[in-house]
Amino acid sequence: GEDVEQSLFLSVREGDSSVINCTYTDSSSTYLYWYKQEPGAGLQLLTYIFSNMDMKQDQRLTVLLNKKDKHLSLRIADTQTGDSAIYFCAERPNYGGSQGNLIFGKGTKLSVKP
Amino acid sequence: DGGITQSPKYLFRKEGQNVTLSCEQNLNHDAMYWYRQDPGQGLRLIYYSQIVNDFQKGDIAEGYSVSREKKESFPLTVTSAQKNPTAFYLCASSIARDLNTEAFFGQGTRLTVV
Numbered sequence: 646g647e648d649v650e651q652s653l654f655l656s657v658r659e660g661d662s663s664v665i666n667c668t669y670t671d672s673s674s675t676y677l678y679w680y681k682q683e684p685g686a687g688l689q690l691l692t693y694i695f696s697n698m699d700m701k702q703d704q705r706l707t708v709l710l711n712k713k714d715k716h717l718s719l720r721i722a723d724t725q726t727g728d729s730a731i732y733f734c735a736e737r738p739n740y741g742g743s744q745g746n747l748i749f750g751k752g753t754k755l756s757v758k759p
Numbered sequence: 760d761g762g763i764t765q766s767p768k769y770l771f772r773k774e775g776q777n778v779t780l781s782c783e784q785n786l787n788h789d790a791m792y793w794y795r796q797d798p799g800q801g802l803r804l805i806y807y808s809q810i811v812n813d814f815q816k817g818d819i820a821e822g823y824s825v826s827r828e829k830k831e832s833f834p835l836t837v838t839s840a841q842k843n844p845t846a847f848y849l850c851a852s853s854i855a856r857d858l859n860t861e862a863f864f865g866q867g868t869r870l871t872v873v
Binding site for chain 2: 689745746
């Protein structure tokens with residue numbers, strides 16, 4: 646079945662880079678996503694990557710995709726205290742019972758220490 | 760401004776009562792979703808709707824019901840049959856379910872059973 650795995654916690658110092666990792670299982674997923682959730686709020690789409698790409702960069706964010714290993718990572722450069730949040734990896738399978746639905750990981754809570 | 764609105768932000772329910780959570784969007788989106796979020800569990804899909812007057816069960820539909828009488832509205836009823844309803848509920852919408860379209864999330868409703 647479809648499953649998305651992430652580590653639950655990450656702690657970094659302000660100014661360092663953060664790397665959040667994710668593994669997914671459904672190779673049919675055409676797009677993979679990173680969402681950010683601040684405390685008590687909904688989810689906000691940060692970025693996404695098409696499955697035929699290896700890398701996508703958007704300002705401080707870099708997404709790396711290893712399709713062979715089904716591994717996705719999000720790198721945040723020069724991490725700021727405002728980046729403290731929960732980050733969710735998500736896939737959207739093209740086949741099977743979950744076709745078309747977003748499948749989320751459990752989320753990685755990023756804590757940024759000053 | 761276009762967006763998706765959930766109300767209320769906080770809701771308290773006595774055991775044995777049904778409660779209805781509101782979700783309204785003015786984005787002209789066809790697809791709408793309800794997710795439940797528990798600490799350390801990520802987001803789990805309760806119900807989704809691809810079009811007016813149609814909806815499908817997600818992974819954890821038991822104890823919940825929905826309706827989609829209008830494109831803009833997708834209310835979720837948490838019934839007394841839901842054994843553990845205390846959670847954070849998130850509503851989302853997207854242009855369509857099968858395309859790579861961004862899912863927009865509401866700010867969530869925190870339901871507590873007292």
